[in-house]
Amino acid sequence: MSDASNSWEKLKDFTDARIALGRTGGSLKTQELLAFRKDHALAKDAVWTPLDFTLLENELENMNLDFLRLGSEASDRETYIRRPDLGRKLSQESIAIIKNSNPSPADISILIADGLSANAISTHAIFFLEEFLPLVDRFSLAPICLINQGRVAISDQIGELFSSKISIILIGERPGLSSPYSMGIYLTYNPKAGNTDEKRNCISNIRVGGLPYAYAAGKLAFLTSEALRLKLSGIDLKDTFDSQLLKNDFGKK
Amino acid sequence: MVYHHTVGNFNFTFPDLKTVLAKASPEKSGDEMAGLAAKNEQERIAAKLVLADIPLKQFLNEEIIPSETDAISRLIQETHDSKSFQSISHLTVGGFRDWLLAYETDGLKIAQISPGLTPEMVAAVSKIMANQDLILVASKIRVVTKFRNTIGLKGHFSTRLQPNNATDDAKGIMASTIDGLLYGVGDAVIGINPVSDSADTTLRLLQMLDKLRHQYEIPTQTCILSHVTTTIDLINRNAPVDLIFQSIGGTEKTNSSFGFSLKTLDEAYQAGIELDRGTVGKNFMYFETGQGSAHSANAHHGVDQQTCEVRAYAVARKYKPLLVNTVVGFIGPEYLYDGKQVIRAGLEDHFCGKLMGLPMGCDICYTNHINADQDDMDNLLTLLGVAGCNFIMGVPGADDVMLNYQSTSFHDQLYIRQVLGLKRAPEFEEWLFKMNLSDRTGKMLEVKQGSKLLDL
CATH class of the missing domain: 3.20.20.70 (Aldolase class I)
Known part of the structure; x- marks a missing residue:
């Protein structure tokens, strides 16, 4: 059996890609084959695991935050996977819940949606809010919306129903093989049904080994105040957060 | 042109060629989301049966996206080689499948008629082919x-x-x-x-x-x-x-x-x-x-x-x-x-x-x-x-x-x-x-420390 592998193992230092795996004959060795299958198992389960809303609601209560539980028109996970268009629309019932809550206009609507990785949300959403909310406490906040089977664009409809100036959605990203629990955040100024992606600013890859909470929270707070100041978002809102960081050392611990 | 077929007790009508093509397609979630797919297996097979009887010539008469509105339709029309089409111009879609699978039809013959095919003819014949047909006919064709x-x-x-x-x-x-x-x-x-x-x-x-x-x-x-x-x-x-x-x-x-x-x-x-x-x-x-x-x-x-x-x-x-x-x-x-x-x-x-x-x-x-x-x-x-x-x-x-x-x-x-x-x-x-990386049979050789590629 040839283990003609790892005379080049040192190349692994330069990349996260799965290189220098070795081989038996031309094939993967058992350990590598099963390591891949394990990562795929985690990613696949992340897509199909439902979000534990009760847990989230308890945490939000502890933080003294108002919230509403809502759902999209995708009534179950399979419909959600097959029909992204339905995940972008609120169910009739949810629209009624918002309207019956007599919302008063707010600066910011914050939404939390399962997206394609509920585990990403249950792992990161609360920790992230704990970092983010103190940075934007000068702005008014609509009740936090928890959304079952939601896609990014549902933030337009919800922000519009609350007459919020900005809609921010925390959402589970499509699981990668090496990043099954990664959270993304999208910010839209003047949320309106029918907005397209160039109207949004995105911060992705919030996960263990990815962007830390404090950095992502600082970046989102920067984008939030810039969007409110300039009254726009998306490709017209330049993300100069990193160069600001260099200037004033904000975010250094 | 309107197309009809009866399957079991049901008579299926398709208003035009693009509908026949869509309904004859094997199940795909994208066609379902767009509302183009067959509603059930009977409708799907009815569309396949209709499609098999449509003459290839009909595809030259009935555009599925009008040339006036789409540059690719114009390209398809302009680049169609009617001389290459000649020898198969009498065939239906079903007859064309049979021709492709015949022992006598080799890669060279297929290459000769290829410039005479429109993408819609090619899509059509694929829709009535089994997976093994797709493999067999493709294996006859070499494109170097x-x-x-x-x-x-x-x-x-x-x-x-x-x-x-x-x-x-x-x-x-x-x-x-x-x-x-x-x-x-x-x-x-x-x-x-x-x-x-x-x-x-x-x-x-x-x-x-x-x-x-x-x-x-x-x-x-x-x-x-x-x-x-x-x-x-x-x-x-x-x-x-x-x-x-x-x-x-x-x-x-x-x-x-x-x-x-x-x-x-x-x-x-x-x-x-x-x-x-x-x-x-x-x-x-x-x-x-x-x-x-x-x-x-x-x-x-x-x-x-x-x-x-x-x-x-x-x-x-x-x-x-x-x-x-x-x-x-x-x-x-x-x-x-x-x-x-x-x-x-x-x-x-x-x-x-x-x-x-x-x-x-x-x-x-x-x-x-x-x-x-x-x-x-x-x-x-x-x-x-x-x-x-x-x-x-x-x-x-x-x-x-x-x-x-x-x-x-x-x-x-x-x-x-x-x-x-x-x-x-x-x-x-x-x-x-x-480079001493593989032997003559294509098997990979052990890479020694000091192999040239590792100096980089």
């Missing part, structure tokens, strides 16, 4: 292309080395590239999907790969898969551009959503001819396609996703490409729901591309929200190997850490070579032997 080596010969099978990196980091890309070369991957192309589409990034990566190729005298071509307008810009700046890449779709509106027109491609093609960097041949365009692109761009005109896909091949064929790659499972479950749909689509695209005269390869792949896994990819890889596919992707460990999806690995190509006895492009095969 050349730039610095020879791709697509019978008994040969090539790979694109895909060393993507989440930050376009030069060292990371180089580590994956060396790893791939040590597995004998990269004879179709060493091709990077850049994160940034900036001309400066593309230039930096192009120069890096060009230097590597020169340093080890690797008989292959390199490519940064940037937007075609970025590549044209770089050609004007004398960058070392081997292949000109673009993702293409089957309607004018799809392509304008991708930010180019046929005129842009004409300009790129002209620039490539003037560059003249190929040593053994002059094929230098590299196109990627995939079912569902027209639908996700809201640009399908009521045409099913597989027919839209074959129309993209009419665009490709104008430019005599080195490589055409259908990226079959990347688009997501809303277009191809599971392993079964991905496998069917991969076989369809390979067959249809070959029948259109294209050097078809396949990115055999899936995302984690599709109901598929690596075993489905093994199945499609084996089927396409038997069908005579020109090339596949080689991604380290099958895990693309930049695009976040799974494709075929360096090890996967070694598997298919072993079971089917497939060799690499001859020039590249010779280089591997010379």
Whole structure:
């Protein structure tokens, strides 16, 4: 059996890609084959695991935050996977819940949606809010919306129903093989049904080994105040957060 | 023209040709989402029965997207070769399937009629074919292309080395590239999907790969898969551009959503001819396609996703490409729901591309929200190997850490070579032997410390 592998193992230092795996004959060795299958198992389960809303609601209560539980028109996970268009629309019932809550206009609507990785949300959403909310406490906040089977664009409809100036959605990203629990955040100024992606600013890859909470929270707070100041978002809102960081050392611990 | 058929107690009516094509399509979630698919299996088989009886000539009379509104329809009309069509002009779609499968119909005969086929005829016949038909007929057709080596010969099978990196980091890309070369991957192309589409990034990566190729005298071509307008810009700046890449779709509106027109491609093609960097041949365009692109761009005109896909091949064929790659499972479950749909689509695209005269390869792949896994990819890889596919992707460990999806690995190509006895492009095969990386049978040799490729 040839283990003609790892005379080049040192190349692994330069990349996260799965290189220098070795081989038996031309094939993967058992350990590598099963390591891949394990990562795929985690990613696949992340897509199909439902979000534990009760847990989230308890945490939000502890933080003294108002919230509403809502759902999209995708009534179950399979419909959600097959029909992204339905995940972008609120169910009739949810629209009624918002309207019956007599919302008063707010600066910011914050939404939390399962997206394609509920585990990403249950792992990161609360920790992230704990970092983010103190940075934007000068702005008014609509009740936090928890959304079952939601896609990014549902933030337009919800922000519009609350007459919020900005809609921010925390959402589970499509699981990668090496990043099954990664959270993304999208910010839209003047949320309106029918907005397209160039109207949004995105911060992705919030996960263990990815962007830390404090950095992502600082970046989102920067984008939030810039969007409110300039009254726009998306490709017209330049993300100069990193160069600001260099200037004033904000975010250094 | 209205089409009818009766199945069981039900009489089915289809208002036009594009509806027959859509309803005759094997089940695809994208056609269902667009409301184009057959409502049930009876309607699907009724449409197939109708389709089988439609004369090929009818496809020249009834456009599914009017030429007045779509530049690709105009291209299809203008490039149709009626002389090549002559010998099959009396056939129906069903008769055409029988002709393709006949012992007497070999690859040469198919190549002779190919310029007389419109994409809609090709899509139509694929819709009434079994998977084994798609494999058998494709295996008769060889499409050989050349730039610095020879791709697509019978008994040969090539790979694109895909060393993507989440930050376009030069060292990371180089580590994956060396790893791939040590597995004998990269004879179709060493091709990077850049994160940034900036001309400066593309230039930096192009120069890096060009230097590597020169340093080890690797008989292959390199490519940064940037937007075609970025590549044209770089050609004007004398960058070392081997292949000109673009993702293409089957309607004018799809392509304008991708930010180019046929005129842009004409300009790129002209620039490539003037560059003249190929040593053994002059094929230098590299196109990627995939079912569902027209639908996700809201640009399908009521045409099913597989027919839209074959129309993209009419665009490709104008430019005599080195490589055409259908990226079959990347688009997501809303277009191809599971392993079964991905496998069917991969076989369809390979067959249809070959029948259109294209050097078809396949990115055999899936995302984690599709109901598929690596075993489905093994199945499609084996089927396409038997069908005579020109090339596949080689991604380290099958895990693309930049695009976040799974494709075929360096090890996967070694598997298919072993079971089917497939060799690499001859020039590249010779280089591997010379570099002491593989033996004459194509088996990889142990790489010793101090191997030249490890000095980098």
